[in-house]
Amino acid sequence: MVSIKSKREIELMRKAGEINALAHKAIAEAIKPGVSTLELDLIAERVITSNGATPSFKGYQGYKHTICASINEVVIHGIPNRKHILKKGDIIAIDIGTCYKGYHGDSAMTHSVGEINEDKAKLLEVTERSLYEGLKYAKAGNHLSDISHAIEKFVKQYGYGIVQEFTGHGIGQSLHEEPSIPNYGKAGEGVILKEGMTLAIEPMINLGTAKVRILKDGWTVVTIDKKPSAHFEHTVVITKEGYEILTKLEEDDV
Numbered sequence: 001m002v003s004i005k006s007k008r009e010i011e012l013m014r015k016a017g018e019i020n021a022l023a024h025k026a027i028a029e030a031i032k033p034g035v036s037t038l039e040l041d042l043i044a045e046r047v048i049t050s051n052g053a054t055p056s057f058k059g060y061q062g063y064k065h066t067i068c069a070s071i072n073e074v075v076i077h078g079i080p081n082r083k084h085i086l087k088k089g090d091i092i093a094i095d096i097g098t099c100y101k102g103y104h105g106d107s108a109m110t111h112s113v114g115e116i117n118e119d120k121a122k123l124l125e126v127t128e129r130s131l132y133e134g135l136k137y138a139k140a141g142n143h144l145s146d147i148s149h150a151i152e153k154f155v156k157q158y159g160y161g162i163v164q165e166f167t168g169h170g171i172g173q174s175l176h177e178e179p180s181i182p183n184y185g186k187a188g189e190g191v192i193l194k195e196g197m198t199l200a201i202e203p204m205i206n207l208g209t210a211k212v213r214i215l216k217d218g219w220t221v222v223t224i225d226k227k228p229s230a231h232f233e234h235t236v237v238i239t240k241e242g243y244e245i246l247t248k249l250e251e252d253d254v
């Protein structure tokens with residue numbers, strides 16, 4: 001069952017999403033060569049807790065940190081580590097979740113560290129755009145898989161690998177709720193979108209093969225060909241006209 005959120009619940013998720021966006025902003029400002037992913041984690045934690053919220057990932061299935069920080073060939077779930085130091089030419093995906101008064105916001109973006117090569121720049125551009133290509137179909141009355149299909153169709157033109165083992169998801173009082181939202185598939189199938197559904201859409205796109213594996217730490221997901229990967233995610237609420245992004249700053253509204 002996909003839950004429908006009330007106005008009040010959406011308001012709380014908007015607040016969670018806004019704090020999450022503040023944490024992203026603070027991290028974006030801190031990213032530079034020489035910074036460790038553990039430092040970035042502490043920055044995000046400080047922003048979230050000082051705004052009266054809690055990090056959604058901390059304690060989730062035993063995860064110990066506020067963010068996932070995934071450098072280059074790490075697709076998702078990179079564990080913050082003081083030995084993981086950013087260097088010029090890296091790309092780093094930052095995934096953050098924030099819980100405010102029992103409601104979650106979840107979003108990810110991939111940053112460049114200094115100047116990056118053309119392959120990586122194109123990968124970032126296409127992955128971010130694919131999120132919005134999918135969201136064009138996020139509208140009451142459409143099928144959920146219309147979003148999935150649009151992401152796949154857009155990404156395929158570039159020959160990139162679309163990660164299949166991990167998906168987007170419903171979100172609300174839990175970080176992960178029904179439905180799961182693959183980044184590929186046929187249009188016109190599955191759940192019909194309704195006003196008040198809250199979804200986290202999150203394409204994970206690889207420069208090379210789609211194939212991934214999990215490192216021995218049990219978390220870190222890497223591409224098997226060691227080529228770079230990018231990840232962008234927003235939490236949205238379905239509306240009559242389309243969708244509203246919840247994981248953004250209020251000042252971005254206009």
Ligand code: MF3
Nearest residue numbers: 056057060063068095097106
């Ligand atoms: N943000 C991830 C997602 O989008 C979840 C991270 S797993 C965690 O589903 F353990 F770090 F929380």
Ligand code: CO
Nearest residue numbers: 106200202233
């Ligand atoms: Co997510």
